Amino acid sequence: MTVIGELRMRAASDLSLRGGWDASLRTRVVLTGAVMALLFIGVNIATPLYPLLQEKLALGPFGVTVAFTAYVMSLIVGLVCYGHWSDHIGRRAALVIAVVVGLIGGLIFAFAPGLWALVLGRALQGAAVAAATGASSAALRELLPRHQDWAGRFTLLLNAGGVAAGPIIGGALSLLPNPTVTPFVIHSAALIAVLLPLWLLRARPALDPAPGRARQALRPRRLHLAREAAGQFWIAALTGLLSFAVFGLVLSLAPGYYADLFGIDSRVLLGTLAALALMASAVSQLLGRATPATVAPALIAMGLGVGVLALGAHLTSLHLVIAGSLLAGAAQGLAFRGAFNDAASAIPTEQHAQVISLIYVVTYAGSAIPVLGLGAFANQFGLDLAFIVFAGAVLVCCTVLAAYAWLRRRRAASSPAP
Numbered sequence: 001m002t003v004i005g006e007l008r009m010r011a012a013s014d015l016s017l018r019g020g021w022d023a024s025l026r027t028r029v030v031l032t033g034a035v036m037a038l039l040f041i042g043v044n045i046a047t048p049l050y051p052l053l054q055e056k057l058a059l060g061p062f063g064v065t066v067a068f069t070a071y072v073m074s075l076i077v078g079l080v081c082y083g084h085w086s087d088h089i090g091r092r093a094a095l096v097i098a099v100v101v102g103l104i105g106g107l108i109f110a111f112a113p114g115l116w117a118l119v120l121g122r123a124l125q126g127a128a129v130a131a132a133t134g135a136s137s138a139a140l141r142e143l144l145p146r147h148q149d150w151a152g153r154f155t156l157l158l159n160a161g162g163v164a165a166g167p168i169i170g171g172a173l174s175l176l177p178n179p180t181v182t183p184f185v186i187h188s189a190a191l192i193a194v195l196l197p198l199w200l201l202r203a204r205p206a207l208d209p210a211p212g213r214a215r216q217a218l219r220p221r222r223l224h225l226a227r228e229a230a231g232q233f234w235i236a237a238l239t240g241l242l243s244f245a246v247f248g249l250v251l252s253l254a255p256g257y258y259a260d261l262f263g264i265d266s267r268v269l270l271g272t273l274a275a276l277a278l279m280a281s282a283v284s285q286l287l288g289r290a291t292p293a294t295v296a297p298a299l300i301a302m303g304l305g306v307g308v309l310a311l312g313a314h315l316t317s318l319h320l321v322i323a324g325s326l327l328a329g330a331a332q333g334l335a336f337r338g339a340f341n342d343a344a345s346a347i348p349t350e351q352h353a354q355v356i357s358l359i360y361v362v363t364y365a366g367s368a369i370p371v372l373g374l375g376a377f378a379n380q381f382g383l384d385l386a387f388i389v390f391a392g393a394v395l396v397c398c399t400v401l402a403a404y405a406w407l408r409r410r411r412a413a414s415s416p417a418p
Contacts, residue, residue, distance in 0.1 A: 021200045029143050031201065033154060034194050035095045036136040037162040039102050042191070043071055043125045044166025044251060045173070045183045046109065048271035051256045052180055053118070061253060061383070063115055065375030068252040071122035071129075072368035078130025079361045085218055086135035091142070092203035094135035099195045102128030103188050110184035137356050153337065157285050160333065163247065164278030167255075171271030179267070232346045233359065235295065235405050236339035240363025242299075242397055243281075243332045246306055248367035249374065249390060250274050250325065257383045262318055276322060277305075280329030281336075288330075290338035296406040298338065301331035303398030310391035314384055339405070 023031070046053070050064050059067070086094035105124025112118045136158070140151040173183035255270045264270055284290075290298075305328025312320025343359060370390070378386040 021197065022202045023197075025143060028201070029140065029154075031194065031198055032091075032095070032136050032139045032143070033158050035099060035198065036132055036155075036158040037165075038187070038190055038194060039098060039125075039129050039132055040159060040162025041166040041169060042102055042106050042184075042187050043122070043129060044163050045106075045170035045187055047167035047251045047274050048171040048255055048267040049174055049180055049183070050252070051259050051270070052174070052267075054256060056180060057112075057114055057118070059115060061256070061378045062375040064256070065252055065372050067115065067118040067122055068248065069368045069372045070119040071126040072248070072364050072371075074123035074126030075130045075364050076126075076361050076368065078127045079133065079358065079364070082218070083130060083134045083358070083361075085131070086138060088218060090203055091135045091139040092198065092201055094131050095139075096195065096198055098128045098130075098132035098135070099191050099198065100128075101125075101131065103191045103195070106184045106188050106191070110181045110188075133360050134356055153285060153341075157282055160278055160285060161282040163251070164275045164282050167251065167271035167275040168268070169271075171266075171268035174267045231408055232339070232343040233355065235401070235408070236336070236343035237359045237362035238401050239295065239299065239335050239339045240359060241366035242302070242394060242401065243336050244363050244366035245370040245390075246302070246328055246332065246366075246394060247278060248371035249387075250277050251367075252371055253375065253378060253383060253386075257313065257387075258321070261313060261316060273321070273325070276325035277329030277332070280326045281333035284330040284333030285337045288334050288337070290334045290341065292338055292342045292405075292409055294334050295338045295342075296402040296409070298331045298335035299398045299402035299405065302328050302335060303395035305329070305331055306391045306394045310387040313387050 053059060053067075054064060057063075101124055105121045105126075105128060107121075108124065109118055109121025112121055137151075137155045140154055144151045144154075169187075170183050173186055174180075176182045251274055255274050258264055258273050259270055264273075305324050305326070307324070308327060309321055309324030312318070312322075312324055340359070344356065374386055374390055377389070
């Protein structure tokens with residue numbers, strides 16, 4: 001079946017599965033993962049380059065956060081409006097759209113002459129990730145029906161791992177000539193290398209909507225979440241919101257702050273420092289044992305880690321900044337994976353892509369509203385005070401959410417079985 005056939009949502013009986021590349025299961029899993037990883041790497045390649053872009057385009061801290069949050073706002077809108085499309089046009093078609101849009105966005109960002117071009121490029125990158133998020137998660141679960149835990153683990157690992165790798169890769173590629181352009185050109189070549197086999201892949205027919213209602217199926221939906229899954233949904237979504245508020249801080253304002261605070265000139269080192277929390281998150285999600293019982297203590301540990309990070313910045317202690325980043329990231333990985341898996345297991349199959357997309361809507365809001373407010377606050381009162389206020393707010397919110405998760409789990413354990 002061709003990509004065009006999927007996009008037209010033709011009935012399965014009208015589509016031939018002959019022809020195309022009949023790739024193995026392993027290859028399909030790798031392709032799905034590669035698309036998601038590359039898209040997340042692409043949106044974070046710019047992290048160690050923000051000091052250069054600030055100088056090149058005369059941007060202040062607020063300008064950096066505007067460019068950063070343009071991606072997040074576009075991502076949120078996309079998840080709401082078309083996060084469910086892969087249920088109808090097919091997983092492969094949604095991933096193809098995501099790669100093409102991400103490719104265009106990255107090139108616009110690379111050659112941006114000013115802030116608004118940066119915003120446009122970032123917005124297109126956000127639209128690409130929105131198209132791929134629900135599609136890749138659902139595709140992995142369909143490809144690995146007997147390994148649902150690993151499918152969920154891979155989904156979160158690709159998210160956190162791609163975000164963590166982006167700043168490091170961006171820093172390394174910025175050592176090449178034309179450092180604000182070359183990383184994005186190389187990344188675009190990698191996207192094209194994934195797009196070609198994805199386009200040739202023989203895919204299964206998409207879900208066939210009722211005759212004459214194809215367009216209606218693509219409209220934004222009002223979610224009707226099953227009552228028994230509501231608690232798990234909100235714990236996962238709010239854990240994600242707090243997590244990505246922290247990640248938004250370290251990926252946007254922290255590189256320039258660390259450069260001034262510690263006198264760091266190396267963009268590779270800046271990218272690595274920014275990625276520490278995300279690397280710790282990826283490792284803990286892959287190797288750690290996360291269950292609903294680990295959510296509450298992990299949330300407390302995440303809040304404490306952010307506090308240590310802010311204290312290290314205030315005391316100009318690089319060791320404390322590193323320790324706080326690692327603690328916050330490792331704890332976030334355990335908290336989010338435990339909550340995410342609990343929610344995913346409670347969601348009806350027919351709502352999976354839609355509800356997972358909605359979890360990420362709330363999650364990514366943490367990288368937008370708090371970070372944008374933080375940038376405005378930093379413009380007025382300085383980054384040092386902004387870090388301290390932010391850390392205090394995160395610790396309080398983590399404590400409250402941990403108490404709710406613990407009470408809910410205790411109440412569920414004490415309830416008699418039906």
